[in-house]
Amino acid sequence: MENIKKILRRKEAANIIDILNNKGYKAIYADSLKEAKDIILNLIPKNSSIGLGGSVTINELDIIDTFRNEEYNLYDRYNQPDWPTTLECMRQALLADYFLTSTNAITKNGELIQVDSGGNRVASLVYGPRNVIVITGVNKLVENLEEGLNRIKNHVGPLNSKRINHKTPCNLxxxxxxxxxxxxxxxxxxxxxxxxxxxxxxxxxxxxxEVGY
Structure with a gap:
């Protein structure tokens, strides 16, 4: 049964890649998290500056420590002494050479939907960094904008609020x-x-x- 699911997921991924390429993105297929990580490392030249959006998917890639060595210039939002310094780090990352993030949903029409608490990921996707790399699993594919926004409201939002322990009703x-x-x-x-x-x-x-939320 798992093999059948994998075949279907591969077909879903291949279909959305064709759609995204036709919509002006550069879309790339990866069969696994490891393959996605290798693709990212091939895309980003050494000595590049790199910003990060808050993302379970990026954490699952296990790539951040690679960018913490002296061969890259990482705006390390996760390694700052206090919140004001973290905010400034995220602000500086808006002009990074590369910005890594995920998305909350992709419609079958090739639309990317993002919802943020602080807004740095939304801002970076729209304008700022020279290059943006979005990593996503097939679990984030939805039929349309309405389904995507409902997915975020009823699934992604409460999970992320719980994950980062924001004091919100959906956390509880x-x-x-x-x-x-x-x-x-x-x-x-x-x-x-x-x-x-x-x-x-x-x-x-x-x-x-299926990766991330």
């Missing part, structure tokens, strides 16, 4: 309350409908596995 209940708390997990939303407006700066690596 697992249900979106459309809250107005200071640490609201879904403050900023972006929908990218076409990837070529700024010169195909967005590369999307689609992994034929």
């Amino acid at each position: 209940t697992g249900i979106c309350e459309n809250c107005s708390t200071k640490q609201r997990i879904c403050n900023f939303t972006s929908i990218i409908r076409h990837g070529e407006r700024m010169g195909k700066r967005i590369t999307v690596i689609v992994i034929s596995e």
